[in-house]
Amino acid sequence: MTALTTAPVAAPPPAAPRRRRVPAWARALIVVAVGVVILSITATLTGQYQLTSRGTTQAAVLLLLPILFAGLGGLWSERAGVINIGLEGMMILGTWGAAWAGYQWGPWAAVLGGVVFGALGGLLHAIATVTFNVNHIVSGVAITLLGMGVTKYLSTLLFEPISQNPRQSPRVEAFDTFSVQPVADGLASIESQQRVLLSDVAGLLGGLLSGLTPLVIIGFALVPISYLVLWRTRFGLRLRSCGENPVAAESLGVKVATYKYIGVVASGALAGLGGAALTLNPGQLGYLEGQTGGRGYIGLAAMIFGNWRPGGLLAGSALFGYVDGVQLRAGGEAVHGLLYGATILAVGLAVLWVARRRWRAALVAAVVGAVVYVVYYSIDTVPREFAAYAPQLVTLLVLAVASQRLRPPAADGVEYRRGEGD
Amino acid sequence: MATSMATSAAEYAVELAGITKRFPGVVANDDIHLQVRRGEVHALCGENGAGKSTLMKILYGMQQPDEGTISVDGRIVRFRSPSDAIKAGIGMVHQHFMLADNFTVAENILLGAEGLLGIGGAARRRIAELAATVGLEVAPRVLVERLGVADRQRVEIIKVLYRGARTVILDEPTAVLVPQEVDELFDTLRTMRADGFTFLFISHKLDEVRAIADSITVIRRGTSVGTADPASVTSRQLAEMMVGSELPSPETRDSTVTDREVLRVEGLELAGESGARPVLAGIDLVVHAGEVLGIAGVEGNGQTELVETIMGMRRASAGRVVLGGRDLSQASTLERREAGIGYVPEDRTRHGLLATQSLWANRMLGHQSRPPVSRGGFLGLLDRVAARRDTERIVAEFDVRTPGVDVPAAALSGGNQQKLVVGRELSGDPVLLIASHPTRGVDVGAQARIWEELRRARARGLAVLLVSADLDELIGLSDTIKVMLRGTLVADADPATVTPESLGAAMTGADDSEAVPA
Amino acid sequence: RDTGTSQPAGGGGTNAGACARNSAPSAPGGSSASPAPALPNADASGLKVGLAFDIGGRGDASFNDAAGAGLDRAISELGLAKANTKELTAGPNESEDAAATRLRQLASEGYNPVIAVGFKYATALKTVAAESPNTQFAIVDDSSVELPNVTPLVFAEEQGSFLVGVAAALKTQTCKIGFVGGVEQPLIQKFQAGYVQGAKAVAPDIQVDVDYLTPAGDFTGFSDPAKGQVVATGQLDGGADVIYHAAGASGQGVFQAVKAAGKSAIGVDSDQYNIPGLADVKDVIITSMLKRVDVAVFDYINAAAAGNLSTLPDTFDLKVDGVGYATSGGKVDDIKAQLDAYKAAIISGAISVETTPTSS
Amino acid sequence: MNRVRTVLLPPALAIVFAALLCAVALLISGDSPITALTVMITQVGEGTTAVDIINSGAIYYIAALAVAIGFQMKLFNIGIEGQYRLAACVAAIVGGSLVLPPVLHTLVIIVVAAVVGAAWAGIAALLKAYRGVSEVISTIMLNFIATGLIAYLIRPDSFGVLQGNNISTAPIEASGQFPGVSFGSSGTLFGMVAVAALLGLGYWFLLNRTRFGFELKASGESPTAATAGGVDARRMVIIALVLSGAVAGLVGLPELLGRDFAYTLTSPQGYGFTGIAVALLGRNHPLGIALGALLWAFLDKSALALDNVGVPREIVLIMQGSVVLSVVIAYEIVRRYELAAEQRRVAAQLRSAPAVEAPTQTVAS
Numbered sequence A: 001m002t003a004l005t006t007a008p009v010a011a012p013p014p015a016a017p018r019r020r021r022v023p024a025w026a027r028a029l030i031v032v033a034v035g036v037v038i039l040s041i042t043a044t045l046t047g048q049y050q051l052t053s054r055g056t057t058q059a060a061v062l063l064l065l066p067i068l069f070a071g072l073g074g075l076w077s078e079r080a081g082v083i084n085i086g087l088e089g090m091m092i093l094g095t096w097g098a099a100w101a102g103y104q105w106g107p108w109a110a111v112l113g114g115v116v117f118g119a120l121g122g123l124l125h126a127i128a129t130v131t132f133n134v135n136h137i138v139s140g141v142a143i144t145l146l147g148m149g150v151t152k153y154l155s156t157l158l159f160e161p162i163s164q165n166p167r168q169s170p171r172v173e174a175f176d177t178f179s180v181q182p183v184a185d186g187l188a189s190i191e192s193q194q195r196v197l198l199s200d201v202a203g204l205l206g207g208l209l210s211g212l213t214p215l216v217i218i219g220f221a222l223v224p225i226s227y228l229v230l231w232r233t234r235f236g237l238r239l240r241s242c243g244e245n246p247v248a249a250e251s252l253g254v255k256v257a258t259y260k261y262i263g264v265v266a267s268g269a270l271a272g273l274g275g276a277a278l279t280l281n282p283g284q285l286g287y288l289e290g291q292t293g294g295r296g297y298i299g300l301a302a303m304i305f306g307n308w309r310p311g312g313l314l315a316g317s318a319l320f321g322y323v324d325g326v327q328l329r330a331g332g333e334a335v336h337g338l339l340y341g342a343t344i345l346a347v348g349l350a351v352l353w354v355a356r357r358r359w360r361a362a363l364v365a366a367v368v369g370a371v372v373y374v375v376y377y378s379i380d381t382v383p384r385e386f387a388a389y390a391p392q393l394v395t396l397l398v399l400a401v402a403s404q405r406l407r408p409p410a411a412d413g414v415e416y417r418r419g420e421g422d
Numbered sequence B: 001m002a003t004s005m006a007t008s009a010a011e012y013a014v015e016l017a018g019i020t021k022r023f024p025g026v027v028a029n030d031d032i033h034l035q036v037r038r039g040e041v042h043a044l045c046g047e048n049g050a051g052k053s054t055l056m057k058i059l060y061g062m063q064q065p066d067e068g069t070i071s072v073d074g075r076i077v078r079f080r081s082p083s084d085a086i087k088a089g090i091g092m093v094h095q096h097f098m099l100a101d102n103f104t105v106a107e108n109i110l111l112g113a114e115g116l117l118g119i120g121g122a123a124r125r126r127i128a129e130l131a132a133t134v135g136l137e138v139a140p141r142v143l144v145e146r147l148g149v150a151d152r153q154r155v156e157i158i159k160v161l162y163r164g165a166r167t168v169i170l171d172e173p174t175a176v177l178v179p180q181e182v183d184e185l186f187d188t189l190r191t192m193r194a195d196g197f198t199f200l201f202i203s204h205k206l207d208e209v210r211a212i213a214d215s216i217t218v219i220r221r222g223t224s225v226g227t228a229d230p231a232s233v234t235s236r237q238l239a240e241m242m243v244g245s246e247l248p249s250p251e252t253r254d255s256t257v258t259d260r261e262v263l264r265v266e267g268l269e270l271a272g273e274s275g276a277r278p279v280l281a282g283i284d285l286v287v288h289a290g291e292v293l294g295i296a297g298v299e300g301n302g303q304t305e306l307v308e309t310i311m312g313m314r315r316a317s318a319g320r321v322v323l324g325g326r327d328l329s330q331a332s333t334l335e336r337r338e339a340g341i342g343y344v345p346e347d348r349t350r351h352g353l354l355a356t357q358s359l360w361a362n363r364m365l366g367h368q369s370r371p372p373v374s375r376g377g378f379l380g381l382l383d384r385v386a387a388r389r390d391t392e393r394i395v396a397e398f399d400v401r402t403p404g405v406d407v408p409a410a411a412l413s414g415g416n417q418q419k420l421v422v423g424r425e426l427s428g429d430p431v432l433l434i435a436s437h438p439t440r441g442v443d444v445g446a447q448a449r450i451w452e453e454l455r456r457a458r459a460r461g462l463a464v465l466l467v468s469a470d471l472d473e474l475i476g477l478s479d480t481i482k483v484m485l486r487g488t489l490v491a492d493a494d495p496a497t498v499t500p501e502s503l504g505a506a507m508t509g510a511d512d513s514e515a516v517p518a
Numbered sequence C: 001r002d003t004g005t006s007q008p009a010g011g012g013g014t015n016a017g018a019c020a021r022n023s024a025p026s027a028p029g030g031s032s033a034s035p036a037p038a039l040p041n042a043d044a045s046g047l048k049v050g051l052a053f054d055i056g057g058r059g060d061a062s063f064n065d066a067a068g069a070g071l072d073r074a075i076s077e078l079g080l081a082k083a084n085t086k087e088l089t090a091g092p093n094e095s096e097d098a099a100a101t102r103l104r105q106l107a108s109e110g111y112n113p114v115i116a117v118g119f120k121y122a123t124a125l126k127t128v129a130a131e132s133p134n135t136q137f138a139i140v141d142d143s144s145v146e147l148p149n150v151t152p153l154v155f156a157e158e159q160g161s162f163l164v165g166v167a168a169a170l171k172t173q174t175c176k177i178g179f180v181g182g183v184e185q186p187l188i189q190k191f192q193a194g195y196v197q198g199a200k201a202v203a204p205d206i207q208v209d210v211d212y213l214t215p216a217g218d219f220t221g222f223s224d225p226a227k228g229q230v231v232a233t234g235q236l237d238g239g240a241d242v243i244y245h246a247a248g249a250s251g252q253g254v255f256q257a258v259k260a261a262g263k264s265a266i267g268v269d270s271d272q273y274n275i276p277g278l279a280d281v282k283d284v285i286i287t288s289m290l291k292r293v294d295v296a297v298f299d300y301i302n303a304a305a306a307g308n309l310s311t312l313p314d315t316f317d318l319k320v321d322g323v324g325y326a327t328s329g330g331k332v333d334d335i336k337a338q339l340d341a342y343k344a345a346i347i348s349g350a351i352s353v354e355t356t357p358t359s360s
Numbered sequence D: 001m002n003r004v005r006t007v008l009l010p011p012a013l014a015i016v017f018a019a020l021l022c023a024v025a026l027l028i029s030g031d032s033p034i035t036a037l038t039v040m041i042t043q044v045g046e047g048t049t050a051v052d053i054i055n056s057g058a059i060y061y062i063a064a065l066a067v068a069i070g071f072q073m074k075l076f077n078i079g080i081e082g083q084y085r086l087a088a089c090v091a092a093i094v095g096g097s098l099v100l101p102p103v104l105h106t107l108v109i110i111v112v113a114a115v116v117g118a119a120w121a122g123i124a125a126l127l128k129a130y131r132g133v134s135e136v137i138s139t140i141m142l143n144f145i146a147t148g149l150i151a152y153l154i155r156p157d158s159f160g161v162l163q164g165n166n167i168s169t170a171p172i173e174a175s176g177q178f179p180g181v182s183f184g185s186s187g188t189l190f191g192m193v194a195v196a197a198l199l200g201l202g203y204w205f206l207l208n209r210t211r212f213g214f215e216l217k218a219s220g221e222s223p224t225a226a227t228a229g230g231v232d233a234r235r236m237v238i239i240a241l242v243l244s245g246a247v248a249g250l251v252g253l254p255e256l257l258g259r260d261f262a263y264t265l266t267s268p269q270g271y272g273f274t275g276i277a278v279a280l281l282g283r284n285h286p287l288g289i290a291l292g293a294l295l296w297a298f299l300d301k302s303a304l305a306l307d308n309v310g311v312p313r314e315i316v317l318i319m320q321g322s323v324v325l326s327v328v329i330a331y332e333i334v335r336r337y338e339l340a341a342e343q344r345r346v347a348a349q350l351r352s353a354p355a356v357e358a359p360t361q362t363v364a365s
Ligand SMILES: Nc1ncnc2c1ncn2[C@@H]1O[C@H](COP(=O)(O)OP(=O)(O)OP(=O)(O)O)[C@@H](O)[C@H]1O
Pocket: A419, A420, B023, B024, B026, B027, B028, B046, B047, B048, B049, B050, B051, B052, B053, B054, B055, B095, B413, B414, B441
């Protein structure tokens, strides 16, 4: 008998040919372009021109800014391996700090004040989670409680004597707004010509280029900056390694605790910046108790939505800000119009998946499209009670569809003690 | 043979003197002395928990000794962190991979050493050079998660070399490699030794130790008990130094195979992630009562998935699993366990134990629906007294070294944890035992104990499906061997005649002349 | 492209010429209504007055502050000793028993009367007033507690809102005006109802853009100026040029948006033109709907001091100057005659104002 | 002794630390911590405060149990807030529109509340089990959406009734109410306090004595090991979240069935977040949670007295936030201290014992 007999099995099936990869930036552009086209069609067919107006974009920018900052905060912390559900608390600290510094020394001081106060919250989170190994969610919840308490207490102490109101700061001077001229005016004139697609693009773009403040610029700039710092520098490599495999990082001489501290404090600073953005928001006098309204949590959701990446979280906060802007400006009718857009999207996806022979996915998309269309057809407007929470609903739906493709840092939230690795 | 030599300091690349390290309840290292000459491969031997890894972590600066000194090239040094050790030219390849899966090969290598050549072109060129030295053929841009174990091992070695280490610690580097890969690794080591590198080498496979080492230090229960000359010492003698007992052998004596079919797997298939090729395809096998069926294969070829699919932890896309005539294809993991399958998972810490729970709570895992630990009923009441009692039985029968059954599982050393798992899985009269790497990383004493228990159960008529990377174990224990490659069973081997080398060849797909088409 | 009726961005809308306006009703009595004769000031030096504020308390620039002002006036005009007054403030999201404890605290320390500011005290008051039958209680904004020792102090917000609706309709250039409510709840809907009715009374074709920041139960709508600003900007972009807000602190955002667009806004509750915190936007505030909680509180203390609560009106409405409109800044001086004519018509009963929006 | 040190010392340390922190804050703002503490303690004897503390404590207790069920499996049900509010609203609507014999009526309301809470949590559970959506995010979103749904349900043209300027559901008849224990002028203890205590008992029993509890804890400790041990991880996620939601559904009932008898716009909010904090304070242990809930309720209710002495009531929020943070830190410090003590002990033992003794024999029990 021979020692070894090869069994008569068919050769293992060849691996499926890999599709050519489209670079990430190109995919992002395609997604944006598709989105604009769908919105343009929807606006034209439903008459909901607010969907693509300059004002909506501006509102979206205004609304997304605090969320974007909070999301970036989440990114820095979670890439270093620390879950930060305390973003809300750090943001509250930021609003207070910004108002306190801002009413005395002007808007730039407000920015600094927000950053410093947020960073203090971050520092506390870092001490608890990194030094004392407290569960990250636990510490985050506690910091949010503390943030609310401390700001209320301090407001009673420091703001009330001046503003006569324990819940509000004195008036904080905001930044002046500016537009990119003459592009903004040019786009405005195209928008008013009401050409299909062209006007829609002009409207969406025009909103991005007018009514700007330095904070908007900082916010948008921080997205590529975060990418470059975290993915293209040695500092970023080390910081991310703490989120992927801190034991390995430590074994290579990376000072894991230090990097985690940096990540979490930066996270707090960014959340604080989000707070400052709220305080300095055109339309705001300054600090107002409860003005964050859960935006810190939504920033966290935007980051998860964006797959723990700067570009993705920008998309997440933009989606949130856009839907919120649409529902606030144009109410239930416009949200109703978005249902129509969702139908187009679903049908488009179904067609795409049929072409790729992914039958199940295509079927699901088609069914979803049909259901959404039936809803669209059977009501005239989305009741205000639901339209008001359309952003949350959309976030939930998108996560339900896409979350399985998400990839959090491998050691995110894992308690880590120095020297206890194997 | 067990003599310590007194020599002048300058002769040694590394010298550890009087190292003591205490952990709560355990003295991991107790006055250890170790001298390593420059340009040699120095092996460290010792049973599980003897303190080898701890000693090496101290040398690498990951842990600080409570007492004792470290000298490098004759100078006394103090390492506060791995960076200090790296600066002193020491590198370490850990017992468990220290790689970030979601990072590229290059990122993993550069991490922490960005200061040397930056993270740009110069660094990439250096990595390419080193990759050629150790035979890594993957592009540095590839994510580590796509790499097989051998390549991961190479990345680990490149990591060390990239930092300019002259003294390299290898903690059980061969545990996951097939013989051919071990040979390749040893070739690399020999070449590098000729270039002046010094190696500290840890392995439980004593033949390997004798094949590669220039000198051997044996550690027992935290103290260095002596050194040995690999040229003259036998594996048996080494083992006796380590544990004071005889070297066990996995030989099975007479066949107990019956013709009563216990497990039949037909056309089992497991789909890969969308678009990828199936992980398992067309698996057919039969295990009879009293038979040990061994599955050989290079890690990552579907053995893990096969076992987990049979256990119902993964959902098969096609095929049948039949146990004693009963079709279990649609059954849940618990139903399969209740039907009489015992399961020793390959990774006891991930799949076998609840680390912070007591031993008796761990006894209930997988048995939570059955007596003696469960009284059943609508609420599924647990019987904690019985669970404790039965755990005490396992502790006694399997010689689990523990102060009691109330300690958390994490407090046990690896070998003792493994004995507990084996004991648990053999409780409740299983008809089939699926054992994945049942003695991986377990020292010779515990190994012997586990083999003995497997043999005894087999004699009682238990059917065993054995997956192991240790080919000696596989050949020694199995009645039949099947070779797995890329998700399919590609060859059968007769354990009576097959050699580890020819088996290894079949496992890597490099069929040699011995293979004859059926 | 199919040109819709609404236009995407600012400046459009129907022009002023298209906004047909009715003439003001002729005043039945020939003159503007006179407020009910004020009672003579009684001596309140023997009283101990307790005040339980709603969330926010003094400094909210809204109805808490107004209630506080009423108390202050009683101190200065009725001889009430400051030491004999006590103010407590509610916390956000508190349970009924906290509200009850607060009222009970005041009652048990001998404060009599005790004034609860805000309808959230209704349930608690029911319990506490029954426990302390010898203490007089008053509750602002609620009339659901029917106990002999509880006096409701409620307002005809819809009447005041009607008048500012008239003002908005008279001032609009685009025949389009806006309403921004903080939280979509019955109290705020009263403001909306009156405002819309008033505007339509003047200009039947006028478009009123009604928006709320949050639905009922989500009280963040009263403290989210960012949303107020976005909503108001939306209305302005849609062509509205006068915006009335009933959105608490979120109104700050409305004012900012209106100021940025150079249009007009209408304040609420107190004379917001004169609120220090809003100084830099005051030039866009043409008027405010006044809800005279201060008058109600003062009158109540006065009546209590006189020992005759029956003189108090059932509802603080236009007739008793319980609601009204502000003239600070002089922006409505030109239409004062028309406003007063509508006011007279409401007082006389010729116009009755709805308290719920006819269609939302 | 050892047990006292590891279980009771940390919370005691934490409370002392948090109190010190607050004292410093008070001193800085020029108030006297002693006065503040005195009035808070004397307040317990005033009016209905003592009964209110127990009543609120029971509510916090139920909320914290709901959180703790998830925590046992490392699931963070941040959605207690939305679950209990929606459940209370729907239960009030159902209870107000039914006429049933006494006990049955109450039972129906309780069951409806539990089912609604479970269903709302079930959405997050299904999303987690089948779509891998983090329950932290989905429950936060669902909290917002629940607010919208409640606003819709309570609209006067849906199920709401105008009550002056408030909107409420139709009041629940006496047959549906849960009778309490009256202490005269000291208030009325909710009957549901007993239900809360029973829930605690049930929680303890379920976790420690049943297969379900074992599987829950196993999944929380190691999902991979639990799967290999025949625990269906997906099923456990669903059951744990749904059970947590069912308990959460009861949070609003003590007040609904014992005092308010209708759900209104001004019905209290925020118990969900309190529940998280209390569960953390109590380390998920039924007794610990009870103590945490009472401490929290004491701080909440006694704080009302601070107004009397002009101390900002917000100091209590700082106290609550810092006590949660410091209790977890205190546990860690004590754990490390114990470790060091153990090390010293072993070292001492080794010095006195012969050197040949095997390490396995010196493992401390
Ligand atoms: N982080 C730690 N905390 C507490 N005790 C530890 C720790 N690491 C190791 N030990 C103890 O030190 C002993 C020696 O462990 P070590 O890992 O050095 O053994 P080893 O010789 O490498 O065994 P193996 O061959 O199984 O790898 C262990 O048995 C354990 O008791």
